[in-house]
Amino acid sequence: MPSSPRDRIGEVYGKLTVVRASERRTKAGNVYWWCRCSCGAEREVPSDKLSLNTARRKPTVNACERCARELQIEGVYRKNDREEKERRQAAVEARSKLVGQVPERWLKLPLTDAHAREQGKKLFFRGTTCLRGHLAPYRINGGCLACSGQMPSAANSPSTRPTVS
Numbered sequence: 001m002p003s004s005p006r007d008r009i010g011e012v013y014g015k016l017t018v019v020r021a022s023e024r025r026t027k028a029g030n031v032y033w034w035c036r037c038s039c040g041a042e043r044e045v046p047s048d049k050l051s052l053n054t055a056r057r058k059p060t061v062n063a064c065e066r067c068a069r070e071l072q073i074e075g076v077y078r079k080n081d082r083e084e085k086e087r088r089q090a091a092v093e094a095r096s097k098l099v100g101q102v103p104e105r106w107l108k109l110p111l112t113d114a115h116a117r118e119q120g121k122k123l124f125f126r127g128t129t130c131l132r133g134h135l136a137p138y139r140i141n142g143g144c145l146a147c148s149g150q151m152p153s154a155a156n157s158p159s160t161r162p163t164v165s
């Protein structure tokens with residue numbers, strides 16, 4: 001007979017509040033707890049998944065299944081936003097070093113693919129060279145305009161080494 005479980009009723013784990021014990025046991029004999037999510041949904045969670053120790057490796061549960069999925073999607077959006085900001089910042093810096101070396105109008109183009117889409121434009125210029133060493137604007141969904149023969153590459157300068165993106 002396993003020792004009686006610690007009473008967790010009322011404890012809060014993220015969006016979940018423990019509301020009552022379940023009859024269910026894990027293979028290891030751990031008790032399951034019914035938890036109510038802040039959205040109102042309930043979820044049965046084994047006690048070893050209820051932890052506030054975020055440093056540990058084992059995954060923990062802190063929301064109902066639907067909210068957990070939404071939190072995960074939000075996390076992906078936040079990461080994409082951050083990466084896009086970094087790309088634009090890098091483009092601003094790369095372009096600032098190209099003043100006088102590339103046509104003026106290139107420096108007025110959108111900074112990235114996403115930036116061009118936001119503005120309803122087709123071209124953007126990150127100030128980086130393509131894998132073949134061209135320094136030229138890119139077309140959204142297309143690629144380097146010098147590669148596709150639509151525009152000559154600007155003279156390469158030492159400050160524009162190819163960057164892997």
Ligand SMILES: [Zn+2]
Nearest residue numbers: 037039064067
């Ligand atoms: Zn929920």
Ligand SMILES: [Zn+2]
Nearest residue numbers: 130134144147
């Ligand atoms: Zn190219």
